[in-house]
Amino acid sequence: MNKPAQRIVRNNLLIIVALAVVVGFISSYVVESSLFLFSFLYLGQVTTNLILGLRQWGRKDSKTGPVPYFLSVLLVLIIGFGSCAGILAYLNINGGPPH
Secondary structure (H helix, E strand, O other): OOHHHHHHHHHHHHHHHHHHHHHHHHHOOOHHHHHHHHHHHHHHHHHHHHHHHHHHOOOOOOOOOOHHHHHHHHHHHHHHHHHHHHHHHHHHHHOOOOO
16 A cells, blocks of 8 residues: 555544544533434544545546545444444443543
């Protein structure tokens, strides 16, 4: 994988971590909507990567092509689903975030 493609995947993974941290801070204030906000932001990231990947499809002048964007979609879906399931289980077992 070339450097621009590695940069795309790395930036998407950093965005996932940043979103998890931000939503983790917000969830202590707004318990009811934190899971919705978390999943909405991840789906927005998936949609953005999917659109960017489809725009790169078939372009000859592109340095990376669509592969890193589609790989990022797959990674965000896997990590996002696991994170949402973990948050949901945590909220159901513990009755909400710590106070």
